[in-house]
Amino acid sequence: MPRHIPAAAPPQRLLDKARAEFQAGDFAGAMRTLAQAESTGIRSGDLHFIKAASLLNLGRIEEAQPAAELAAQLYPRHARVLALLGLIEVQRAQYKRAAKVLKMSLDIDPKGDGVWQEYASVLYRLADYEGSRQAGARALQLTPEDPAALGNYASAMRETGESVEAIPYFRKACAIAPAHRHNRTNLLFACLYDHRIDAARIKAETQAWAEALASQSPAAGAPWQARPGRVRLGIFSNDLRLHACAYFLIPLIANLDRSRFELVLVSLNPSQDRVTEKIRQYADEFLDVSRLGEAEVVAQVRSAGLDALIDLGGYAGASPLTYMVHELAPVQLTWLGYPGTTGMKQIGYRVTDSIGDPDGCDDNYTETLLRAPVFCAYHPLVSNPLAIYEPRYRVNETPALANGYITFGSCNGMAKLTKPTLDLWSAVLANCPGSRLLIEASGLDQPSLRERMEQRLRAHGIDTSRVELVARSSANQYLTYHRIDIALDTTPVTGGTTTCDSLWMGVPVVSLAGGMFHQRVSAPFLHATGLDELICDTPQRYVEVACALADDVEQLNALRLSLRQRAEQSAMCDAAGFAAWLEERLGELVAPAKPVPPRELSPAQGVYFGGTWHGYNDIVLSVAAHLHQREYTPLRNLLENLTSSWYRHWMVAYALAITEYESGDKAYAIELLVEGIGMRPYALPLYRLLAHWLDEGKLDKSSLAQLLHEQFGLMLETLEASPVPSVFEILGIEVKTQAAAAPEAAEVPV
Known part of the structure; x- marks a missing residue:
């Protein structure tokens, strides 16, 4: 001062x-x-x-x-x-x-x-x-x-x-x-x-x-006291905002079983944004301790009566460990935010998996390792989850088909562009004549940083005329991958969120996996999507694999067009599965001190947000009411919350199709409806609506007719003899004729 x-x-x-x-x-x-x-x-x-x-x-x-x-x-x-x-x-x-x-x-x-x-x-x-x-x-x-x-x-x-x-x-x-x-x-x-x-x-x-x-400053105060009822789970972070952690945190907390768990979020960061508000929707309590002194933080978190507390930051940025060293809960874990051991005897457990931390790695940690199928579950576009349906985020064909050359790429931060990384990239370019390299990172719009980067590239034998430096923009987080054929991972700290982004956009990632978790963060995601051959154990193998991918563009394109489906159907995106796994581990850890309530709810039965559990039938009725009354703004808000729990769902695609059709983008609406049909292929009312929209647009219906015949043995003319279905019919809602009666949603498959 x-x-x-x-x-x-x-x-x-x-x-x-x-x-x-x-x-x-x-x-x-x-x-x-x-x-x-x-x-x-x-x-x-x-x-x-x-x-x-x-x-x-x-x-x-x-x-x-x-x-x-x-x-x-x-x-x-x-x-x-x-x-x-x-x-x-x-x-x-x-x-x-x-x-x-x-x-x-x-x-x-x-x-x-x-x-x-x-x-x-x-x-x-x-x-x-x-x-x-x-x-x-x-x-x-x-x-x-x-x-x-x-x-x-x-x-x-x-x-x-x-x-x-x-x-x-x-x-x-x-x-x-x-x-x-x-x-x-x-x-x-x-x-x-x-x-x-x-x-x-x-x-x-x-x-x-x-x-x-x-x-340092040992904090006195009352020890934790358990509260009766559900398990009180705390998550302590400096990053409850638009941050890489949000792509994995929101899918978890949106899928927690609220019949067994209460969620208490503890924030060290006074800055809040739209993602903060989204995260808060899934919290039973949100404690902002960002302006409190150390002793006050310790006292407040201890008084929250937590049964377990998860560190989400480790030694990255403002650290929750500074406070958790004073034992804020009887069970303390670390997960996600830091790719290594905390070294703290007060942190008992670390959430990981058998690919990131294979057998033999336990001695690297002071914590007991809890190995999940994949150490986290990923959802893209957490700040705007409905955008996963938008055309601009669809996987395109690999750009080499149009360009005539391979573009290798990296969208990682500058901190990861180490000497070993640039050595690897130099070798790949040397062994792939005619190929190019695209590097996207923050600050590359600044001439002085571009010049420094170009000097470093030249020092590693990389011809900068073959390199395009792109300044990172949040608006292009996924769109840059449309320009990349093959992503080259960094070393020794590999990609994490960027690897997930790349795979979701259809771009395979070649990664060098070392012996420690921070050298293997990409490997669990590659393994989950069936790309073990891209996990390399030596620099030579890294170069060989990258060049082999580049040598067969047709095969590379086929891989690209299959990757999103493989990722979304894998453990990498299985948020409900990861949440269930973590719930079981937490239940085992807190059981000696507190009985864990039996499971009563599943993600298929409804979603939790805004402090309330919303059952599936109530959600269906709400979606129907908004559609019927053309209340599209609150409808989109509801659909956003649904998407965090039900990553892709036919009802979301259908509701978006209706809103787009009403707004005049009928071609996009038809695409959305087709996607909804793909997720619920036996719902004939959806086919009838599609036939009606194709008629209105004077579009060809021969593919629809063939599909109906193959799927149901049904003639298109028979289908079209039925009236155009209402919102209520499509959503399975029986509308009673009595004036006093409310509509009822039938049991509709999720």
Whole structure:
């Protein structure tokens, strides 16, 4: 927090007193003195500066901002005033505004104490990693022994592709300030990127830090107390938002058996977005502890009466482990967010699988391994789940058929583009003449980062004229795969979410699998989709497999067109199956202390969201009512929630078909209806509606006639003799004629 303030001119007793109180750390006293000064009618930029700085130090951010703005108006060329305003904007999470003001301060005073460091941190938050790296280098010139400056610079190095090179900076920062948590967790995560660091050393480093954490600020408080009834499951995370974890978290929590489990989400992040709101729909309780001190977090989570608590972050970002080291629940597990051991004796279990952690890997962990069929279940497009039906996300033919050459590609973060990765890619390109490489990553729209990346590629013998660098855009998360024939995985940290995205879009992934989980994250998904031959155990095999795929474009195209169906029908996308597996393991773990209620519900019987269990018949009635009354906005909201539990469902496809037909996109509506029929092939009313729509569009019905004859032995004319079915008939709802009677949904297959 700022302690240096501009001298008052002319000196005035009250302002001098306030300045002295501020510099002594008596911010409340400074505010009282300033109030006296203001009552005298004094007008001074100095006064507003001290006031803003005091408010900032007192945590009254929203009051500090206007005071700082006024001080900046009165001192428009004062570097410290601008730096203060920048700090306040950082606290308000107004990072673009903060970056602008901090840069103005540095333009006036390039040696601003601590300002380069703050500027580097803001640019990092804005994903300007090359700018953050350059600002961090300036900060280190001024304060080469500052652990925060060292950590910021190392973080920017990692995000510009030099993860291993960042490790010495993290180590130096940790040596200077051994208790600095953020630097130590960043160091542990960075070590995963160095293929020379083995499992035993990683385990030893995490154990050492876990012991240090346990000795820091031991939190007193009441032990956990179990509550009667359902198992109370907590999930603790900094990433309950649009984040890679959401693609696996939402499918799990949407499929939990609510007759047996209550879900308590604990968030360390004050930032919330549309995905946060979606996640909250599936929580019985949502605890925002982001603004609490450590002891308060420990006390609040312990008082929640959890039977089991899952860490979703590990040593990545703001870590739940910082608090879970104080044993917040009788059963504590780690899952998903971090691809390695926590080293903590307080974390008893780790959720994994037999492909990511095959037999013989148990000694890599301090936790007991719980091996699922696949360590998580994936759903794409979690921020807009109904988009899975949209034409732009359909699998296209492999682009080499039109291009005449193979395009290898990667859509991973820059941190994963290590030296071993670039060596692999160089060998693949050398052995596949005429092929090209597409690299999509954040920041590649910045000329300085593009230049750095091109230099690294050339250093590895890669002709940059064969490479296309694409800046990552959330709008193109899946669409870039339309331009890629074969995805090349990274090493030693492989893809995870990107591997799932790639397979779902029909693009096979060639992966080098090592001996530790972070070197094998892609392998469980490849195994689940029947692509074990793409899991390579040596660099030579990696190159051979990539080139063999490239050699037969027709076979590559056939594989591409089959991959989505293989993925969606596999354990990789079986959220209900994974949820059931986890429920059984959790039940076994908590059973000694608390009886687990018997199973009463299944995903086929309904869905839970918004704090309520919605039975299947109620859902059918609600969908029918919205369709009948043409209430399409609430209908889409309902369908979104259904899609999180019932990933592809005929009723969703049918309802979307109706909305699209009504809006005028009749060709797309027919496609959706056909997809719905594919999921419910024996529902004749759907065929009758399709025939009616084809008639209205004067479209050919010969394929439909042939299908009816083969499937049912039925003539199209016979089908068309029946009236066009209503929404109620298609959804299996019996509409009673009595005025007082409500419609009833028949038992319709899910």
